[in-house]
Amino acid sequence: MEVCVYSVWLLVCVSVCVRSEDEAAQHCGCNTLHRPRAEEEGEGEGEEEGDGGRNVQNPLYKYSERANKESVDKEDSLSKMVLLPGGWFLMGTDDPGIPQDGEGPQRHVWLDPFYIDEHEVTNLQFQLFTNTTHHVTEAERFGDSFVFEGLLSEEVKSSLKHAVAAAPWWSPVKGADWRHPEGPDSSITHRMDHPVLHVSWADAQMYCEWAGRRLPTEAEWEFSCRGGLKDRLYPWGNKLMPREQHYANLWQGEFPNHNTAEDGFAQTSPVKKFPANAFGLYDMVGNVWEWTADWWSVHHTRDHAHNPKGPETGSDRVKKGGSYMCHKSYCYRYRCAARSQNTPDSSASNLGFRCAADATP
Ligand SMILES: [Ca+2]
């Protein structure tokens, strides 16, 4: 039984699904965070959508074109990339932790060789991008973004009028953006090596384009996560904590009220703080969720697929890997087969990205 409740916060209309206890155990609420669609606000008529959902009227893309013409020495600032061989691999699972997310069925997928960033894009890297291109993120343009309430100062908390019904740990916070992850009174000064937050899908796409890269497809991301292992839960195997060691920045304790931070971090961690997988990739699960290029669908077949790119169109984009907010009791999504979604203009304090690139020109 699922009952949907709609609450309005300023111009933000958030759909929140109140579920049975078992279903609630699988929802951290972060896939329900979205901004009002154009038709909800009666705006946006005549916008051109094309090129895989890229809005060609969006001024953000003009920044990118300009940036690409500029001679900027950015190579040193970009993430090191790992060349992966591709080939056949098993995507998804026949033993889904969260069946309604479309984790199954398990299917044979072929990938051509590709490159992928060894870690999530950091604040320092994103800062060079914005300094060079003067890119303004969607959160900055909208003037707010979603923040996990447990991270907010008392002052910001006292200014909140509404939390998200049934997921009260999420609040749209005015002035929250990638430079101010917990609202106007916060900063990233001491977190330049942490993953950038509050970036929308378009922001992520723009960064990767500026870097001469692109977002990974969901299949590429999952291949990367698996690190060459077959049918395992995590990038390192099936046991969450081999030798009692933490392999990812997740949530320990009782969600959402008590994070013991046993792994050393109550919120994001600097990239590369936890062990790499066998491909040399860091934080594939945990730390922050990562946008992928694909539109969201929960319907898959067992048909063999070559370089799948997801549905032609959709309303949400796929994100992978879970975040520092994930706990088995609430968001068992820190597995390679796990997946979730957000509308492309969503941004939040646990969502980032990394880039990929073709191996052949
Ligand atoms: Ca943690």
Ligand SMILES: [Ca+2]
């Ligand atoms: Ca991650």
